[in-house]
Amino acid sequence: MKTLKVPEATITRLSVYSRFLEQLDRRGIVTVSSGEIAKGVGAGPAQVRKDLAYFGEFGTRGVGYNVKDLMRYTLKILGIDESWPLVLVGAGNLGFALCNYKGFNERGFSVVGVFDNDINKIGKKILDLEVYPLENMREVIARHNVKIGIIAVPSDAAQEVAGLMVKNGLQAILNYAPVAINVPESIEIRNVDMSVKLEILTFNLGKKDL
């Protein structure tokens, strides 16, 4: 195993393989081949093997991969073999939904603090979490040792919130506001644009009536 730069596309697929393996495991399946994984997630068999090869040799030639083991390896690689506390800023519809989203919990994420600067939202409850003013963020981050923040505020507030997150010591940000954000090099940041995939669909539908 050599450690070269891993393509982000590989990480993305690894996350998908990982969930697929969990399904197989739940169904009691013990062994799986790269071809079966490929079919299950919509990729090529060589792609699956190449992706895994970035991190080691997990299979047995002539046999395949042990489902439970490979599942654990993928979780380990992705860094979700332990749980991650999150803070979330923006208690609007989207923020509310993200807090309640079970898929995060299933993958080891849990929102431990929700913040907003809207006086009407502060004090409201989301499940068992109370919405706090932004001033409380620093304390919650310290108490739970939070590293990742989620931005779910309108575009015009996103940069300011990001700055605050960095100042409060967060190391990674997931930004749901459809706007580019500036943060120091050392901060990991990814944008989630909710409508991009819909627009890929409309683009492709449009091509068809030519």
Add this chain to the structure above:
Amino acid sequence: MKTLKVPEATITRLSVYSRFLEQLDRRGIVTVSSGEIAKGVGAGPAQVRKDLAYFGEFGTRGVGYNVKDLMRYTLKILGIDESWPLVLVGAGNLGFALCNYKGFNERGFSVVGVFDNDINKIGKKILDLEVYPLENMREVIARHNVKIGIIAVPSDAAQEVAGLMVKNGLQAILNYAPVAINVPESIEIRNVDMSVKLEILTFNLGKKDL
């Protein structure tokens, strides 16, 4: 302008450019250069020009692009110069949030029907929309001439729902269930995996403590 195959990455960026141009337009900015767009969305200037070049020549050499015109072109290319009705299956947390998500409306999408097979959810209201049983989907699709469906149900129900959507005449599906779905070649389908980007963050955070 030659019509070669457009990379999906280009469409993705086009969607982002488009939103950035809307912001500029709202701020009253008339002209913009590829470099300014690049800076605003976090890309390279050559990338911006190359992406646009797939669809025509929209700029003026020595000057740049007219913001309003380019904005309209991008919307047209993406197919969202007119509005798209959507149906959504799954009235859980995620479905609820997607229905209420303003970002979709701002880009010309509107959910015209919400469906679920859970007797406890049927009849509930999401804004002014009532949750209907799946049997009503066909009629709503026909009445509003819907082409795109959103799946927001648990993984184990996703394939079945997709089949029903295809049977009812939908041409494109956006799948929020973290599972691969089989549909005929002619159907456009994209998966949205909510936790992938979080896992990219945890992967990258993990690499740092080596």
Add this chain to the structure above:
DNA sequence: GACTGTGAAGCCATTCACAGCT
């Protein structure tokens, strides 16, 4: 015989660099 792991080849997207226009 079956399936993994991997160097090499092929392919596609991004970046460069400059001609062309205003």
Add this chain to the structure above:
DNA sequence: AGCTGTGAATGGCTTCACAGTC
């Protein structure tokens, strides 16, 4: 002079094909 549009060069991801192993 400044910025676009684009062929050429680069770089990187994916696919192929086969040697290696069970």
